[in-house]
Amino acid sequence: MNQKEIKNPWTTLSGEEKYTNRWIQVTEFQVINPAGGKGIYGKVHFRNKAIGVIPVDAEGNTWLVGQFRYTLNEFHWEIPEGGAPLDEDPLDAAKRELREETGIVAKRWTKIARLHTSNSVTDEEGFIYLAEDLEHGANNLEETEADMKVWKLPLKEAIDMVMRGEITDSPSVIGLLTLGRLKGI
Template sequence: MKNPWTTISKKEVYDNPWIKVEEHQVITPTNKQGIYGKVSFKNLAIGILPLDENEYTWLVGQYRYTLDEYTWEIPMGGGPADQTSLESAQRELKEETGLLANEWTEILKIHTSNSVTDEVGYVYMARDLTQGETEFDDTEDLKIRHLPFKEAYEMVLNGQITDAISMAAILKTSILLKK
């Protein structure tokens, strides 16, 4: 489909090692002048749903500064441009849970908030797992839960898990497990 938007100009208004924010002067699809703010992430969003032979998974709990609340999520992080999404997923799983996986399946490509950002995320299911040591980042104070996948699914349904990537990964995995 042809893009109905016309970009008149773009201006960078903020830049740091993780994001860039631009203000665009535009003509909207209804032919009106307007502005559009765009947030570009400098890393891919990476999520991993580890699943063992007994259909148990791992969740990561942490205090999220931007939300000012504690959350439970699947292991996740940023994927630098010099790594493939799979390499980033393997690194993140090891860092946050200590797990190594022999089997990796990409289960999702997701746009996290396509109204204001061009961020793309990739989610992998990791299986055939071996437990090792975690390697938390300096900024991480994580709690790890090993629980039945069904319980993680219930946490999505009852609102205990609200992270969009985690919710999408858990809901899709529940469908894949029923096949």
């Protein structure tokens, strides 16, 4: 079935911006739902694209970054990731994020996934890249990343962490499982 041929069953009656900052915009919509009932729908619009990178060296190692995530009040391991302005090329952003967070520069890049982080409440789009043929240098962390840890480990172990529920960040889960499938791990 062609997804583009399916008609939108929702009707938007009105929308009102409730909150905005430099990262997100929250809008409340008055709607008629697919069953014909009136209701509301909230949408979080991200002002950036989600970008994730999985660096892999010739020996099959990767690098995770760990940081305390304010929204969850917990420390989390994840792939190097960040945001890109909507008008920035995702690959350029991936190169920047990898270098900023790990100090790694890659010569070979492959886009392995396009995703929506939570399509029930947000329109955020994301891109995951495989980075290979790596060179190491100094990282350049942003102020909010001052506590970031970098961990080199076998790619298989990172995938196993996803399967054990130790990595829960959605771009990391999607990226690592996709790469594992592509590499037959």
